[in-house]
Amino acid sequence: MSERTAVRERTRRTLLLAGIEVLSGTPAAPLGEVATRAGVARSTLHRYFSDRKALIAAISDFTAVEYEAAVARASVEDGTGLEAFRRLCLELMESLDILAWWMGAGLTATAQDGESEAAVAAGSDVTDETDEERLRELVARGHDDGTIDPALSAEWVESLLWSNLYACHHLQRSGSVTAFDVRSQALRGLLKAAAADPTRV
Amino acid sequence: MSERTAVRERTRRTLLLAGIEVLSGTPAAPLGEVATRAGVARSTLHRYFSDRKALIAAISDFTAVEYEAAVARASVEDGTGLEAFRRLCLELMESLDILAWWMGAGLTATAQDGESEAAVAAGSDVTDETDEERLRELVARGHDDGTIDPALSAEWVESLLWSNLYACHHLQRSGSVTAFDVRSQALRGLLKAAAADPTRV
DNA sequence: CTGAGATAGGACATAGATGTTCTACTAAGA
DNA sequence: TCTTAGTAGAACATCTATGTCCTATCTCAG
Numbered sequence: 001m002s003e004r005t006a007v008r009e010r011t012r013r014t015l016l017l018a019g020i021e022v023l024s025g026t027p028a029a030p031l032g033e034v035a036t037r038a039g040v041a042r043s044t045l046h047r048y049f050s051d052r053k054a055l056i057a058a059i060s061d062f063t064a065v066e067y068e069a070a071v072a073r074a075s076v077e078d079g080t081g082l083e084a085f086r087r088l089c090l091e092l093m094e095s096l097d098i099l100a101w102w103m104g105a106g107l108t109a110t111a112q113d114g115e116s117e118a119a120v121a122a123g124s125d126v127t128d129e130t131d132e133e134r135l136r137e138l139v140a141r142g143h144d145d146g147t148i149d150p151a152l153s154a155e156w157v158e159s160l161l162w163s164n165l166y167a168c169h170h171l172q173r174s175g176s177v178t179a180f181d182v183r184s185q186a187l188r189g190l191l192k193a194a195a196a197d198p199t200r201v
Numbered sequence: 202m203s204e205r206t207a208v209r210e211r212t213r214r215t216l217l218l219a220g221i222e223v224l225s226g227t228p229a230a231p232l233g234e235v236a237t238r239a240g241v242a243r244s245t246l247h248r249y250f251s252d253r254k255a256l257i258a259a260i261s262d263f264t265a266v267e268y269e270a271a272v273a274r275a276s277v278e279d280g281t282g283l284e285a286f287r288r289l290c291l292e293l294m295e296s297l298d299i300l301a302w303w304m305g306a307g308l309t310a311t312a313q314d315g316e317s318e319a320a321v322a323a324g325s326d327v328t329d330e331t332d333e334e335r336l337r338e339l340v341a342r343g344h345d346d347g348t349i350d351p352a353l354s355a356e357w358v359e360s361l362l363w364s365n366l367y368a369c370h371h372l373q374r375s376g377s378v379t380a381f382d383v384r385s386q387a388l389r390g391l392l393k394a395a396a397a398d399p400t401r402v
Numbered sequence: 403c404t405g406a407g408a409t410a411g412g413a414c415a416t417a418g419a420t421g422t423t424c425t426a427c428t429a430a431g432a
Numbered sequence: 433t434c435t436t437a438g439t440a441g442a443a444c445a446t447c448t449a450t451g452t453c454c455t456a457t458c459t460c461a462g
Contacts, residue, residue: 189357
């Protein structure tokens with residue numbers, strides 16, 4: 001039994017990853033393209049996800065869980081605001097391929113549907129503390145302990161983070177630069193930009 | 202005569218702007234949506250741009266010219282590398298609505314067609330000096346005169362610039378923050394990130 | 403008033419994506 | 433060997449966007 005379902009689970013995951021790859025860049029891409037990328041027949045894709053809507057929702061859930069995991073690994077509650085910010089950046093960069101979803105199709109997609117079941121599955125600790133709030137607290141802590149530039153609002157820091165991740169993702173996809181080099185520079189730029197005392201970065 | 206064609210020119214421009222607005226966010230949006238946004242019948246849109254392809258190409262040209270103009274206004278050849286970078290950022294932010302094209306549909310669109318006639322219309326000064334080269338020179342100058350962080354490559358600075366412009370555009374569209382505030386923070390963040398000596402920003 | 407430029411709006415055939423259904427093949431477990 | 437879960441692949445009706453065409457208005461210039 002566990003052997004049989006393992007196959008299904010693996011196929012499902014392959015489809016989700018293919019969906020992220022294809023639909024992140026081209027949200028309106030034909031589902032057949034997703035299937036092809038996954039090395040699977042279009043009919044098979046439909047057996048797993050009846051609708052396009054269903055696929056989108058499943059991907060959103062999947063990536064949300066991944067994001068939650070990354071944030072958890074970063075243990076954003078510890079240390080100074082800037083230290084936590086640094087750890088968060090590193091962890092998110094580690095899951096860049098999956099998080100790419102939220103830089104493309106995910107934005108416009110979830111704006112209509114609204115989160116589905118992801119929040120539950122991810123097991124939000126307190127009273128369903130949203131991601132923005134967590135980052136907001138992180139930045140506020142950085143403002144208080146004097147490690148994060150007081151001129152930068154939490155809202156902007158969040159935008160900055162995601163836009164840099166976006167740049168990171170695309171530059172390392174272009175292939176002209178090493179993934180390591182891109183991440184190094186991105187991290188350096190992010191920290192310098194966010195830090196109250198950029199010389200210490 | 203000049204009266205008649207003026208009408209056409211104005212309608213054309215309206216259509217181009219509507220195209221940027223709609224297609225930047227949703228590259229696969231129905232052309233009818235573009236027409237509606239422009240306050241025009243779909244048939245009228247087709248009288249100006251036979252194809253979807255034609256519309257895309259025209260928008261690409263239009264925005265390319267606007268970009269060239271912004272770069273020209275910035276006079277990137279003058280002053281230190283960082284000063285020039287600062288002027289460039291400011292000028293590009295001024296044309297954010299139009300430049301939004303190159304943060305959405307423009308990327309995937311032009312990757313297939315290839316620039317059409319934009320380069321010619323823009324009147325590239327020297328031997329068709331490409332935009333990346335110009336920025337590359339700017340960064341190189343900044344490296345030489347010690348104003349730009351030597352750890353950051355020109356390639357990354359370019360990505361950084363565009364990703365911050367992207368963040369800028371979306372945050373100020375969200376409406377929760379003043380356009381001025383967003384730009385201030387974006388500029389500050391960009392300069393701090395790029396500067397060799399961030400304390401002087 | 404008259405004619406020409408410009409548009410609105412509807413009808414239409416076409417192409418492509420979608421979702422469904424059915425049959426046939428393959429591999430692993432009983 | 434027989435069975436079954438999983439899949440490939442094709443056929444199908446449907447739907448939406450597209451591009452074309454045509455006619456009715458409208459508004460200026462002569």
